[in-house]
Amino acid sequence: MIIGEGKPIKEILAMIEDHSKILLAGCRGCVTVCCAGGEKEVGILSAAVSLARENQGKPIDIKEVSLERQCDPEYLEEIRSMVEDYEAILSIACGAGVQFLAETYRKTLIYPGINTNFIGVTQEQGVWTERCQSCGDCKLHLTGGICPITRCAKSLLNGPCGGSATGKCEVNPETDCGWQMIYDRFKELGCLDQMEVIIPINDWTTSRDGGPRKIIREDLKL
Amino acid sequence: MTSDSHLEKMLEQGEFAVTSECGPPRGADAEVIKKKGELLKGTVDAINVTDNQTSVVRMSSFSSCILLKQMGIDATLQMVTRDRNRIAIQSDILGAAALGINNILCLSGDHQKFGDHATAKNVYDMDSVHLIQTVKHMRDEGKFLGGDELKGVPKLFIGAAANPFADPFESRVVRLAKKVAAGVQFIQTQCIFNLERFGQWMQLVRDRGLHEKVYILGGVTPMKSVGMANYMKKMVPGMDVPDELIARIKGVEKDKRAEEGVKIAIETIQQLKEMEGVRGVHIMAIEWEEMVPRIAQEAGLLPRPQVA
Numbered sequence: 001m002i003i004g005e006g007k008p009i010k011e012i013l014a015m016i017e018d019h020s021k022i023l024l025a026g027c028r029g030c031v032t033v034c035c036a037g038g039e040k041e042v043g044i045l046s047a048a049v050s051l052a053r054e055n056q057g058k059p060i061d062i063k064e065v066s067l068e069r070q071c072d073p074e075y076l077e078e079i080r081s082m083v084e085d086y087e088a089i090l091s092i093a094c095g096a097g098v099q100f101l102a103e104t105y106r107k108t109l110i111y112p113g114i115n116t117n118f119i120g121v122t123q124e125q126g127v128w129t130e131r132c133q134s135c136g137d138c139k140l141h142l143t144g145g146i147c148p149i150t151r152c153a154k155s156l157l158n159g160p161c162g163g164s165a166t167g168k169c170e171v172n173p174e175t176d177c178g179w180q181m182i183y184d185r186f187k188e189l190g191c192l193d194q195m196e197v198i199i200p201i202n203d204w205t206t207s208r209d210g211g212p213r214k215i216i217r218e219d220l221k222l
Numbered sequence: 223m224t225s226d227s228h229l230e231k232m233l234e235q236g237e238f239a240v241t242s243e244c245g246p247p248r249g250a251d252a253e254v255i256k257k258k259g260e261l262l263k264g265t266v267d268a269i270n271v272t273d274n275q276t277s278v279v280r281m282s283s284f285s286s287c288i289l290l291k292q293m294g295i296d297a298t299l300q301m302v303t304r305d306r307n308r309i310a311i312q313s314d315i316l317g318a319a320a321l322g323i324n325n326i327l328c329l330s331g332d333h334q335k336f337g338d339h340a341t342a343k344n345v346y347d348m349d350s351v352h353l354i355q356t357v358k359h360m361r362d363e364g365k366f367l368g369g370d371e372l373k374g375v376p377k378l379f380i381g382a383a384a385n386p387f388a389d390p391f392e393s394r395v396v397r398l399a400k401k402v403a404a405g406v407q408f409i410q411t412q413c414i415f416n417l418e419r420f421g422q423w424m425q426l427v428r429d430r431g432l433h434e435k436v437y438i439l440g441g442v443t444p445m446k447s448v449g450m451a452n453y454m455k456k457m458v459p460g461m462d463v464p465d466e467l468i469a470r471i472k473g474v475e476k477d478k479r480a481e482e483g484v485k486i487a488i489e490t491i492q493q494l495k496e497m498e499g500v501r502g503v504h505i506m507a508i509e510w511e512e513m514v515p516r517i518a519q520e521a522g523l524l525p526r527p528q529v530a
Contacts, residue, residue, distance in 0.1 A: 158351040161330050162385030163459035170459030171333045183390050195396045201352040
């Protein structure tokens, strides 16, 4: 899923300081699961902003909503009737949701209430870690199911580099070395000879380097 | 011969090679490089210039190599894939060859996190194995990676690094094998402080016959002080500095510790000369270039043989 985390309250307050009536929109998708932008976080953020504004002597009217998803047009439509009544929308969906709101409601100011960080997993309760950089050309079959583009700080396709020590990355002693993990996995699977294969220079056109990406499924179009 | 490299010639004729390196200045003062060049000229067969090592911005390796070249020194252009994509890399390879640089050392580079511009975006369009392939492809196929023909091929002697001390240990030789398969011709290793582990690595290298496919130059760095030894042990990724070595330097009086470091470096070179498959040494005297002639002299590496 997409992992995000709330922006510092100070930054949010600065964004909306000129507004006195806003819509605070959560999302029931990924950001609910990673506890960054769901219904619960809408309530918490709303209370925090209201309190801060009262303390500043500039109370603010906040309408709380939580959409099923902010990345689908049909759910964005659900708030159309109320959008006009507010000066701005503070969205705590991921960056895709925030932008889709902005595209849908062109006359309303849209502010992001969270930072969108990565595509990852719930490592354990309260801990999320990155797994995928959506390069658009999955190579996991070549690397024992561990992505070197994501898990290696240098995205090396033929690692490990000389900075790998005791299983950790040179960039951060808390971070596992992606290529050590690949090596260990190959070893467990009894296919260490896979380490010998040169993975060729990458074609990044399927990644962000080809510009914003688009997928069209003719079989699904209406 | 694949190039006009003096270093390649020395190695090809079976001489025990000596290389060194210098870090470029943090400014536009050409004199710094010239001074280092003067200190090393005649003592070594080629001089590497580091490419923004530890991600601290310095004068470019490329221009520093040109300064050395103008002094009649065979320069080795270090190139990291951290800061350039394949367009810039190929362009620089052509420029370097056109200006008479004969050697290139293909590296992935230290992560920008370590440097003075930690907020930078890195590139890593390719890794060091790909960089080796790229130079070889341009030189031997006469083509760009994109497939178009080159008008004038870059005749470069292709090098890379190997770190026998990083983990996982068994994978280090595998990575060397990949670099050899990619077309690397010479290897300069990480600084050797743990000769026992280096010996184990060389054994694995010989078991695979890699020592017959690539010239291996052992990396040697004299320790100036206990502080430097501790710093390298703790702060430099992938560096293996045994406690015994630190204890040995600590064991002598403070004003004799640099001398002890030099002695250790000389002993290391003497042991490397005896090791099967080691074809030379790469002396990295970090901001201590003036010590290289003495180390080379006392290790029995001077005068450098004249090869035709």
